[in-house]
């Protein structure tokens with residue numbers, strides 16, 4: 001049976017190119033990136049699903065007056081399984097990032113370019129490889145009359161590239177009854193070139209903006225003012241101690257600890273001989289699931305008071321992004337083990353469970369209690385010029401998804 005299934009999937013190159021060509025030609029860029037949204041691309045995918053004989057598509061549109069359609073499309077279709085009490089979801093996002101500097105592209109980013117096993121265009125990897133693999137896998141099961149072990153749901157989301165508000169978060173907040181207590185999810189939106197990483201946990205994200213106020217004066221008479229740059233430097237070094245203070249380690253993650261990294265620094269005075277009175281910088285914190293943002297913020301405020309006492313500046317802190325860590329998904333769940341086996345059957349290796357520092361749509365669904373695996377075999381060139389993906393890996397991943405759907409408990 002497996003040989004027949006794999007052979008069928010290997011014969012889907014034309015469908016692969018048709019889907020990738022059509023999607024690439026419809027740039028689905030969100031309004032936060034000055035785009036007109038995902039509606040046209042969603043229509044294209046829905047049309048193809050209907051033409052390929054998929055069960056009806058259900059829409060979960062998130063209203064957004066900033067785009068011409070007036071909404072951001074989310075939608076799904078479900079193939080009934082032998083066991084209808086639970087659903088294996090494969091979730092992919094349909095939006096893409098802007099192409100960036102066109103001069104850095106060898107070809108038109110919105111016109112699919114094929115070169116042997118490689119295809120080029122904005123979105124072909126992130127996340128159209130997953131969309132294409134998922135559709136081909138499900139189409140193979142449909143055409144070969146192979147019922148998945150449990151329901152197989154394909155979930156297509158908008159707004160992943162900005163903040164998920166009109167995508168995963170909208171679906172989680174407004175349609176949470178879509179997910180049963182035994183559902184599980186595969187998110188093929190990260191991985192490596194071997195297919196060896198099974199991402200099961202993510203750190204939380206906390207981005208902080210610090211403003212240090214002193215008093216500006218002529219640099220030749222520093223005693224007449226309060227140097228905000230010195231205050232900022234002092235505070236940055238104190239904040240760096242957070243790496244030692246919160247040094248709990250979890251070997252699942254690489255790096256294994258929470259991280260606290262000073263990043264952006266806004267310009268202060270434009271000339272050398274003025275001592276600055278105001279400095280602004282940012283701290284990027286990635287927090288392990290065992291640590292809470294509140295505990296970090298309490299310590300941060302303590303360090304700010306130390307700098308104020310030492311240098312006579314005023315320190316202010318603003319949270320500009322905060323996503324609490326989601327509970328990790330158990331890599332020993334039967335569906336995770338079925339995924340590892342399915343990857344082995346296709347690629348001959350067993351992916352290793354890992355945690356990452358990012359924060360993907362999986363975090364949104366893990367918070368709902370849906371265990372999520374992130375796995376794909378990809379080149380990992382998302383958001384770059386000349387974004388590309390491989391035909392052979394797209395078909396290989398389709399085999400992994402189809403194999404998983406047939407064995408998933």
Ligand SMILES: [Zn+2]
Nearest residue numbers: 093126127189
């Ligand atoms: Zn992506």
